[in-house]
Amino acid sequence: QSVLTQPPSVSGAPGQRVTISCTGSRSNIGAGYDVHWYQQLPGKAPELLIYENKNRPSGVPDRFSGSTSGTSASLAITGLQAEDEADYYCQSYDTSLSVIFGGGTKLTVL
Amino acid sequence: QVQLQESGPGLVKPSETLSLTCTVSGGTISGQYWNWIRRPPGKGLEWIGDVYDTGTTNYNPSLKSRVTISMDTSKSQFSLNLRSVTAADTAVYYCARAYRTTWSWYFDDWGQGTLVTVSS
DSSP states (O other): OOSBBOOSEEEEOTTOOEEEEEEOOTTTGGGTOOOEEEEEOTTSOOEEEEBTTTBOOTTOOTTEEEEEETTEEEEEEOSOOGGGOEEEEEEEEETTTEEEEBOOEEEEEO | OOEEEEESOSEEOTTSOEEEEEEEESSOOTTSEEEEEEEOTTSOOEEEEEEOTTSOEEEOTTTGGGEEEEEEGGGTEEEEEEOSOOGGGOEEEEEEEEEEOSSOEEEEEEOOOEEEEEOO
16 A cells, blocks of 8 residues: 555546545655656656646646645646546655655546 | 666566666766666556665665665666565566655656566
């Protein structure tokens, strides 16, 4: 069981907005450690999507946005496109001295 | 942006040692943090550990007793050794570069991944 909790799956129709939650605790997100998000397309390596809670690397569309509040974080995707269908992971650091990942969320574009 | 490429056996017998190497190109290996991450079939990502060019390492506490990560700066390579493997160690193994600060640790470049199966 992952230290960061994500819903196993979310879905949405093209053009819609979806959000993926990432729930942590006082020993990770709540302690002030940044949250980062990755997109993993089928058969590919993960790619950095959001870093330091809300920042997008060069080349990532502004349809993707991140936020944090307390011990949780969220990834929002607006204007959903078929190419967004992938697995999404949140990641942070824990005071147990370890990098931690969420269990991953499979996004299905209907 | 650097390029990373994993290499090593795709099949390892139970109780033996899994050994992988990651070759870094298109940039310097010095002054950066180099990591191993894995994804077991049907499961999520798991951080294994990292190494810095001073030889300093950090490991996932759940794997620490079985893991060694080392670096050869002359070859622009870093390596993973995972001892006493079982079927639970079957996974796609990724090498990745990390950006680290006091409050932030994230992976901005990844290798393509290599599947390692533990089976007799």
